[in-house]
Amino acid sequence: MKKEITFTLNNEEVIVEVDPKWTLIHLLREVLELTGTKEGCGVGECGACTVIVDGEAVNSCLYPVMEVEGKTVATIEGVALPDGTLHPIQQAFIENNGVQCGYCTSGMIMSAKALLDKKSDPTEDEIRTGISGNICRCTGYVQIVESIQLAAERMKK
Amino acid sequence: MKAYDYHKPHTVKEAIDIMGGLENAKYIAGGTDVMVLLRQGKINPANLVSLRNVAEISRIDTQNGIRIGAGVTHTQIANNEFIREHYSALADGAGVVGSKQIRNVATIGGNICNAAPSADTACPLLVLDAEAVIAGKSGERQVPVDDFIVGPSQVALEKGELVTGFVIPAFGDRTGSAYIKHARRLAMDLPILGIAVRATVKIGGAQAACRDAFKLTDVSDIVKRLEAEGLVLEDVRVAMSVVAPRPVRARKAEEAAKGKTISEKVLEELGEIAASESKPRDSFRGEAWYRRDMVKVLTKRALLKSIERMTGASSMVAPSRLW
Numbered sequence: 188m189k190k191e192i193t194f195t196l197n198n199e200e201v202i203v204e205v206d207p208k209w210t211l212i213h214l215l216r217e218v219l220e221l222t223g224t225k226e227g228c229g230v231g232e233c234g235a236c237t238v239i240v241d242g243e244a245v246n247s248c249l250y251p252v253m254e255v256e257g258k259t260v261a262t263i264e265g266v267a268l269p270d271g272t273l274h275p276i277q278q279a280f281i282e283n284n285g286v287q288c289g290y291c292t293s294g295m296i297m298s299a300k301a302l303l304d305k306k307s308d309p310t311e312d313e314i315r316t317g318i319s320g321n322i323c324r325c326t327g328y329v330q331i332v333e334s335i336q337l338a339a340e341r342m343k344k
Numbered sequence: 345m346k347a348y349d350y351h352k353p354h355t356v357k358e359a360i361d362i363m364g365g366l367e368n369a370k371y372i373a374g375g376t377d378v379m380v381l382l383r384q385g386k387i388n389p390a391n392l393v394s395l396r397n398v399a400e401i402s403r404i405d406t407q408n409g410i411r412i413g414a415g416v417t418h419t420q421i422a423n424n425e426f427i428r429e430h431y432s433a434l435a436d437g438a439g440v441v442g443s444k445q446i447r448n449v450a451t452i453g454g455n456i457c458n459a460a461p462s463a464d465t466a467c468p469l470l471v472l473d474a475e476a477v478i479a480g481k482s483g484e485r486q487v488p489v490d491d492f493i494v495g496p497s498q499v500a501l502e503k504g505e506l507v508t509g510f511v512i513p514a515f516g517d518r519t520g521s522a523y524i525k526h527a528r529r530l531a532m533d534l535p536i537l538g539i540a541v542r543a544t545v546k547i548g549g550a551q552a553a554c555r556d557a558f559k560l561t562d563v564s565d566i567v568k569r570l571e572a573e574g575l576v577l578e579d580v581r582v583a584m585s586v587v588a589p590r591p592v593r594a595r596k597a598e599e600a601a602k603g604k605t606i607s608e609k610v611l612e613e614l615g616e617i618a619a620s621e622s623k624p625r626d627s628f629r630g631e632a633w634y635r636r637d638m639v640k641v642l643t644k645r646a647l648l649k650s651i652e653r654m655t656g657a658s659s660m661v662a663p664s665r666l667w
């Protein structure tokens with residue numbers, strides 16, 4: 188019982204047949220083959236699957252695909268410029284060792300982007316709240332927070 | 345996961361009509377409880393009826409108190425200036441649910457209808473005398489949240505009914521409220537204990553003097569100053585979560601507080617009475633004796649925090665960090 192939905196994905200209109208029982212992450216990874224978005228727990232606890240829907244960070248593992256109709260979705264694949272130039276957040280994560288194994292990184296960057304898109308000059312507290320739904324088993328978070336601070340500074344210029 | 349059909353009504357009436365014509369159907373709002381249960385195979389509905397596109401239940405109206413739509417998200421509540429100022433306990437509760445990503449989609453209606461013993465907006469709604477507005481085939485009815493929550497995962501909804509929102513009365517400017525979630529971590533953790541308090545007070549002396557009391561650094565000095573200013577607890581509400589199968593009010597403590605001038609002794613007593621009304625159990629999050637002891641501590645703190653807010657001494661501060 189497939190249904191057709193239309194939505195905007197990383198600035199492009201997408202028309203796709205979906206099964207109503209899918210979640211957004213299933214559509215992204217298994218159907219559209221955008222595997223940058225990771226699945227960790229599948230139940231909202233880890234944030235590895237974070238994408239931005241209409242400007243808000245959400246867990247794509249809990250997002251019913253039928254609610255994507257008409258929405259604007261941003262995933263890690265659309266964060267760099269089309270010519271491959273990295274986004275300041277990505278650049279800062281690399282320079283500042285915000286990435287170790289990388290499993291949490293796509294989600295972290297999407298949470299950071301949702302925050303910085305709304306607030307260009309967040310406090311450390313706001314940054315920590317912004318990534319409170321993203322678990323990282325490697326870095327201990329300090330480098331991640333610093334990476335986001337560095338990106339915020341550069342983006343202001 | 346079994347297949348299900350997904351329905352997207354745009355009005356309450358449409359939602360009720362669709363629900364009425366379906367077998368084995370479930371409402372879904374933010375889906376942060378429903379999707380987890382589905383993925384774990386704990387529920388197997390053939391139909392989901394989404395409330396996400398029903399605009400009329402996604403609004404906040406601030407006439408004669410407040411009416412908060414069931415579809416309003418925790419992020420919207422936590423960021424709402426009017427709620428932060430006048431119904432602080434609710435902003436506290438909504439602000440500590442799960443994580444940013446969860447709060448961006450999870451709704452207050454879903455939190456109450458899911459009826460977990462640990463639901464973070466339940467105690468705030470109880471102390472704010474909130475009523476649930478329920479719509480069904482035969483029209484609308486209103487039920488105090490205290491009667492609406494029946495037990496774990498059990499609420500007073502008839503087949504096909506849905507909650508459209510919550511109404512809360514206006515309290516004057518002598519009222520403050522607070523919710524303290526006592527958990528091991530600041531995010532992504534269910535509470536070991538949750539305590540909400542609302543206090544409506546009468547001040548003998550000047551409000552400014554009470555405000556100044558909170559500049560002191562010793563709790564007993566603060567209480568002595570408030571006592572010296574003749575601060576009377578006119579009407580107090582206390583609600584506790586994770587100490588019973590459902591969030592409950594500490595009615596005996598509320599009754600004992602009525603008309604008392606604040607003092608260390610009165611605060612101790614209120615904590616003792618509230619603790620005696622709690623029936624916590626041992627769990628991996630905390631032992632019963634510990635929970636009961638913390639009821640005493642947090643009742644006192646939440647009461648002081650409510651009074652502090654009433655005096656205008658502090659703007660919204662996450663209480664877990666302040667204390």
Ligand SMILES: Cc1cc2nc3c(=O)[nH]c(=O)nc-3n(C[C@H](O)[C@H](O)[C@H](O)COP(=O)(O)OP(=O)(O)OC[C@H]3O[C@@H](n4cnc5c(N)ncnc54)[C@H](O)[C@@H]3O)c2cc1C
Pocket residue numbers: 230231232370371372373374375376377378379380395414415440441442443446449450451452453454455456457458462463464465501505506507508532533534535
């Ligand atoms: C990782 C994670 C962390 C969490 N942390 C917390 C936490 O810290 N504190 C906390 O309290 N909760 C927490 N939760 C639970 C959940 O997020 C909340 O209970 C949330 O408020 C549920 O809202 P929802 O809109 O997502 O509900 P849904 O999942 O859509 O629905 C929940 C239930 O309510 C019913 N329902 C929803 N809306 C209505 C309505 N208007 N009328 C009638 N029935 C309705 C549904 O049928 C379902 O039974 C967490 C969940 C996850 C996945």
Ligand code: FES
Pocket residue numbers: 225226227228229230231232233234235236237246247248249
């Ligand atoms: S995979 Fe979605 S939160 Fe873990």
Ligand code: FES
Pocket residue numbers: 285286287288289290291292322323324325326
């Ligand atoms: S870098 Fe490995 S989980 Fe974060």
